Amino acid sequence: MSKRTLFQFFHWYSAGDGSLWKELGEKASYLAGIGITDAWLPPAYKGASGPDSVGYDTYDLFDLGEFEQKGSRATKYGDRAALEAGCKALLEHGIRPIHDVVMNHKMGADEKESVIVRRVDPLDRTNIEEESISALAHTRFTFPGRDGKYSRFVWDKQCFSGVDLIEKPHETGVFRLVNEYGEGQWNDEVDDELGNFDYLMGADVEFRNRAVYEELKYWGRWFSEQVPVAGFRLDAAKHIPAWFFKDWVGHMRDTIGADLFVVAEYWHPDITTLSNYLERVDKQLLLFDVALHHRFHDASKAGADFDMRTIFDGSLVSSIPDHAVTLVDNHDTQPLQSLEATVEPWFKPLAYALILLREQGTPCVFYPDLYGAAYSDVTEDGREQMVEMPVIGCLARLLEARQRxxxxxxxxxxxxxxxxxxxxxxxxxxxxxxxxxxxxxxxxxxxxxxxxxxxxxxxxxxxxxxxxxxxxxxxxxxxxxxxxxxxxxxxxxxx
Incomplete structure (x- = not known):
């Protein structure tokens, strides 16, 4: 049996011409031949920025590139038919589709609502003002382009715990919605960064609302009936209560398949934090080895000044290897992105050898390292910057070596x-x-x-x-x- 090897089949700047789903079929044979067993796909549904959405600004989970919404029918990666065909092609070549899911927040609301909010100290989310104010917020999602097909659920202010923008008065910041859930407090069982890291962005989903909880379970069942699903990559896990993913993953395994592969993005380097999280979710999933990625980054920057004896210090794979997904880079750590901590190209062959050829951990390979990438973006100081990520020449050979x-x-x-x-x-x-x-x-x-x-x-x-x-x-x-x-x-x- 082939050793499980993930391939992240996209990066932040993947082409926005609707070609990615088609590319699944074009590259499936080659990837299978060099030992890829699982393909991590980007979010397949419509984002708030429509054809430009990478997929993390979730708008409509039920629009897989099928409806005219947010300025397009297809997503950045293609339409629904191309998604279905691409996933089928992967399976025909023995590659399992792993789907990215963003449940923490929604963006691009269709309507505003009158709400009651309390201002929150953005640097200490436990510091919530006692005074409430009336305002308007973008919290009502009716999905008019879909017109109730697949689900008639309407998301409103009762479905969210917080927002980052209000009107009348017009303010930006962090605002706790006052509704019947949580008695004005954030969810527990989230990361304690900034006091409580429940809130991340957009309209923050309120998982304590039973209707929301059931809708997200229904969506998981529905999604698995539309396209092949061998697993999930769960976005922003540190912002979502652990009890929810414990229940949701268990339900998906009961309804889709007991061998479902699930990896959560809990972006934290501390092994105690990750170990505690795994206990809270009954060890039903794997986590990305953030600490090991940062060791690779540091080693690549320091060159011969880095002590290679310490390369695994503090890593998840050295402590809890059965629950570690090891990686060199991903779409958040690549140049010009939010968690930029790129591993220098000279060190990537060493890093990949350390995750692909050892017993411990489940390795994940990043698209630009196998195929290269060239793109540009605007930096924080307003400059246009060009980036070229080179092909790592020996990576295909390392992948073959892993299997053989x-x-x-x-x-x-x-x-x-x-x-x-x-x-x-x-x-x-x-x-x-x-x-x-x-x-x-x-x-x-x-x-x-x-x-x-x-x-x-x-x-x-x-x-x-x-x-x-x-x-x-x-x-x-x-x-x-x-x-x-x-x-x-x-x-x-x-x-």
Whole structure:
């Protein structure tokens, strides 16, 4: 069975010409051939900014590019028919579709409503003014373009806990809606950043409203009947009460399938915080390894000044590996985005070797690292900036190595500040590999492969080094690597 390997099939600046869903079919065969087993797709439904929406400004969960709403019928990625065809093509090539879901907030309301709100200190969300004021807020969603097809649910001020814009008086900030839910307080079981991180943006969904709770469960069931669903990526988990996802994921597993793959974006580096969250959701899902991503970023910036012995310090994969999705970059960390902490291209081969070829964690590969990306955006100071993200030349080979050679038990050699590596011993029927990398000068590691591999000839599967390494009578050998590089040594007979 292929080792689970996710591919994030988009980035923030993916083409806005409606071609992405078509691209699923065009690239499915190649991706399957290099070992991709799951494709993480962007939000498939209509966002508030219509054809320009990346998908995180949720407007209508039931519009999969089917209705004339927000200035277009199709989404940025294509229309509903193309989505269905693309997901079908993935499945035909053995790739499971993993869908991005944004439930925390809604944007682009169809109507304003009279509301009662209390001002909130944006730097301490637990500090809510006692005085209430009357205002207008964008909180009523009727979806006139869909006209009740699939769901007649109307979202109104009772469905939300907060907003960031009011009118009459016109103010921006954070405002707690006064309604029958929560007695004027935010949800609990959310992250404690800024005191309470329930509120993020737009019209913040009130999960304590039972009608909302049931509508979101209904949507999950409905969605799985429209397109193939093998799993979900849950956006903004730190802003959504853990009890809701505990219930929602359990319900999806009961109704869609017990083997549903679910990973939540709880963007926090602290292992205690993530461990507590996993307990609250009954460990029904996986989390992205934020700390490991930041270690990669720091290592790529520091070069030879970074101590590679510490590369896994504080990481989720080193503490709770069965619940860790490891990544190098994603759409939020890429240049010019909100969580920008890009891993420098020179270090990405090392980082990918560390997530693809080890036993621990479920790795996720980012679209621009396999296919490249070029785009521009306006910086905070108003300048137009061009960005080019290069193809990581050995990434396809590393993906192939994961499926062919990342087998058997693992022995780590993480005791040098600059040259580290590990051995995958292989099994009776599957070959292993020796991985060696350096963030400084060229180096080498001595490995004991055991007498079963005595007099065995090894070559660098990545082609970074052209020579051969032969083990001695006892299975010992010294495996080299180039400066600032990685080599994956495999038995010559298997290449």
């Amino acid at each position: 050679f990342a087998n058997g038990s693992q022995i780590d050699k993480l005791d040098s500040p600059h040259v580290i590596g590990f051995l995958r011993r292989g099994t009776e029927t599957e070959p292993g590999c020796v991985v060696v990398m350096s963030n400084g000068d060229a180096g080498e590691i001595s490995m004991d492969l055991g007498p079963n591999l005595s007099k065995s000839v090894f070559v660098d599967f990545l082609g970074h080094l052209s020579g051969e390494v032969t083990t001695d009578d006892q299975g010992l050998a010294i495996f080299p690597t180039n400066a600032g590089s990685v080599s994956v040594w495999v038995q010559k007979d298997f290449v």
